[in-house]
Amino acid sequence: MKTSKVVRREMRNLTAIELQSIKSAIVRKEISSAEILMEVYDHYVSHLQEFKEVDFDDQLAELEEKFTYGYCHSLQANLQKNLRKDISKSQWLIIKNYFCFSKLIYSLGLLLILFTVSMNLRSEDQYFLMMYVPIILLAVFSIFVLFNWRKRTRIAKSVFAEQKDIIKSYLSEALVLRITLPVLILNGLLQMSKIFLNIHEIPFAFLPQISLVLTIGLMFYGISLFEVWKIKSKTSLI
Amino acid sequence: MSNNNLIKGSLQTIILKLLEENDRMYGYEITQKVKELTAGEIKITEGALYPALHKLEADGLLTTEIEQVDNRVRKYYSLTKDGQKEVDNKMAELQGFVENLQRILNPTWNPGLT
Numbered sequence: 001m002k003t004s005k006v007v008r009r010e011m012r013n014l015t016a017i018e019l020q021s022i023k024s025a026i027v028r029k030e031i032s033s034a035e036i037l038m039e040v041y042d043h044y045v046s047h048l049q050e051f052k053e054v055d056f057d058d059q060l061a062e063l064e065e066k067f068t069y070g071y072c073h074s075l076q077a078n079l080q081k082n083l084r085k086d087i088s089k090s091q092w093l094i095i096k097n098y099f100c101f102s103k104l105i106y107s108l109g110l111l112l113i114l115f116t117v118s119m120n121l122r123s124e125d126q127y128f129l130m131m132y133v134p135i136i137l138l139a140v141f142s143i144f145v146l147f148n149w150r151k152r153t154r155i156a157k158s159v160f161a162e163q164k165d166i167i168k169s170y171l172s173e174a175l176v177l178r179i180t181l182p183v184l185i186l187n188g189l190l191q192m193s194k195i196f197l198n199i200h201e202i203p204f205a206f207l208p209q210i211s212l213v214l215t216i217g218l219m220f221y222g223i224s225l226f227e228v229w230k231i232k233s234k235t236s237l238i
Numbered sequence: 239m240s241n242n243n244l245i246k247g248s249l250q251t252i253i254l255k256l257l258e259e260n261d262r263m264y265g266y267e268i269t270q271k272v273k274e275l276t277a278g279e280i281k282i283t284e285g286a287l288y289p290a291l292h293k294l295e296a297d298g299l300l301t302t303e304i305e306q307v308d309n310r311v312r313k314y315y316s317l318t319k320d321g322q323k324e325v326d327n328k329m330a331e332l333q334g335f336v337e338n339l340q341r342i343l344n345p346t347w348n349p350g351l352t
Contacts, residue, residue, distance in 0.1 A: 038311040039265060043284065045310060046266040066284045075288055082296035089298070155311055234303070 011049045018056055022048065025064055027162050029072045033170045034156040036075050040067055041159065076170070083174040087228055091178075094224040111216065118212040124204060127211040134218035135183060141226060142179040145172055148233070171232060175225070182221055186214070245280055249290050251328040252282070254299065254317065258325045262303070262316040265291060291315055299324050 014022070022044045031037045044063055051059045098107040121127050149172035157164040193199045202210055245252070256271055257263060263271065268291075269282045294300040299321035303314045317325070 035313075039288070039313050042264065042307070042310050042312050043266045045308075046264075071285060075292065078289060079292060082292060086296050086298075155306065155309070159309060 012052075014045065014049060015053070018048065018053075019045075021056075021060060023160060023162075025060060026067075027160060029067070029069050030163070030166070031072050031076060032163075032166045032168060033076045033079060034153040034167050035170055036072060036079060037160060037167060038156050040072060043067075080170050080174070083171055084178075087174055087178055087225075090228045090231065091221075091224045094227045095220060098220065098224070107220075110219065114212065114216055114219065118208060118215075121208070121211075124207060127207045131211045131214050131218075134215055134222055138179050138183065138218065138222050141222060141229075142176050145175055145179065145229060148172070149176075175229060175232070179222075179225060182218055245282070246286060248332055249282065249286055250294060251325075251332045253287075253290060253294060253315075254321060254325045254328055257300070257315060257317045258322065262314040264312050264314050268315075294321070 022041070026037070026041055026044065029040075031040065044060075044067075047063060048056060048059055097103055117130060118127075121130060149169045152172075153167055153169050156167050160167060252272065253268060256268060260271070265284075265287060269284065269287060272280055272282045291300065295302060295315070298318055300315045301318045301321075303316070305312050305314060
């Protein structure tokens with residue numbers, strides 16, 4: 001196999017057949033992360049553009065030896081793991097920033113509004129409505145992320161049309177999971193209290209405090225995640 | 239032992255240093271730059287490059303931007319503020335290591351006396 005001894009020349013445009021050969025080689029790796037898929041594809045094309053047509057097959061085979069199925073899948077797995085950590089870290093930093101001097105007025109203003117609203121509520125329905133507002137906002141946010149996810153992965157799906165059903169943005173997926181997490185936890189807690197403590201509804205005496213704490217928590221959680229999305233959407237496929 | 243084995247421990251430092259000097263680069267460009275600077279003596283393997291880039295990104299030392307090139311997406315890496323600070327630390331660490339290695343391999347060598 002020809003390796004570094006192959007003479008390089010100026011970049012050339014690959015032919016449609018060559019591009020198809022690259023796509024077929026990459027499709028065989030069954031990569032589902034749009035992030036990894038596009039990075040691998042760009043590497044292949046950038047590399048092969050530097051070689052003459054006669055060297056194409058040898059060079060493609062050389063790349064195939066480097067980007068094996070296992071290697072690509074380990075990249076995907078690490079990306080997934082790192083993204084979860086990255087989102088948690090970014091979100092925590094943003095929440096901490098809310099209580100720094102520069103943003104303190106904004107945070108206190110939000111807390112004051114929520115306190116005022118909570119003090120003026122009277123019925124059980126109103127307290128539940130207050131808790132549902134951030135949950136509804138989180139649901140709307142997750143739909144928005146999902147919509148953007150489809151839009152941003154359009155290029156990857158158009159290039160790799162054969163496997164478009166499995167292509168997804170791992171970052172969007174991690175973010176959507178994160179958005180739905182508090183709802184899942186709340187639901188779990190409610191179910192557990194029903195099963196183990198036989199509590200079927202929240203006593204009215206505790207409802208104001210519980211609804212206020214949950215609303216504040218969910219509001220800060222949702223706003224900080226939205227900020228994470230804003231930062232990531234500038235740099236990634238979400 | 240090939241150069242590749244020797245270079246493994248310094249890969250992150252090489253990436254950070256290259257990005258400090260070149261503002262933003264994509265994966266393939268980094269491999270080519272290293273090859274060019276070392277006249278082909280050192281080749282960064284793709285097997286090591288992308289995990290290192292993704293790790294540096296996850297550690298907050300690199301940030302990325304996406305750009306459409308022809309009918310594909312290219313991911314450019316550049317240093318974050320933390321990454322810029324880390325370059326000096328990593329460089330000092332590596333230079334210290336090289337000096338220590340020199341002392342082991344060549345006990346008569348003393349940079350302080352030259």
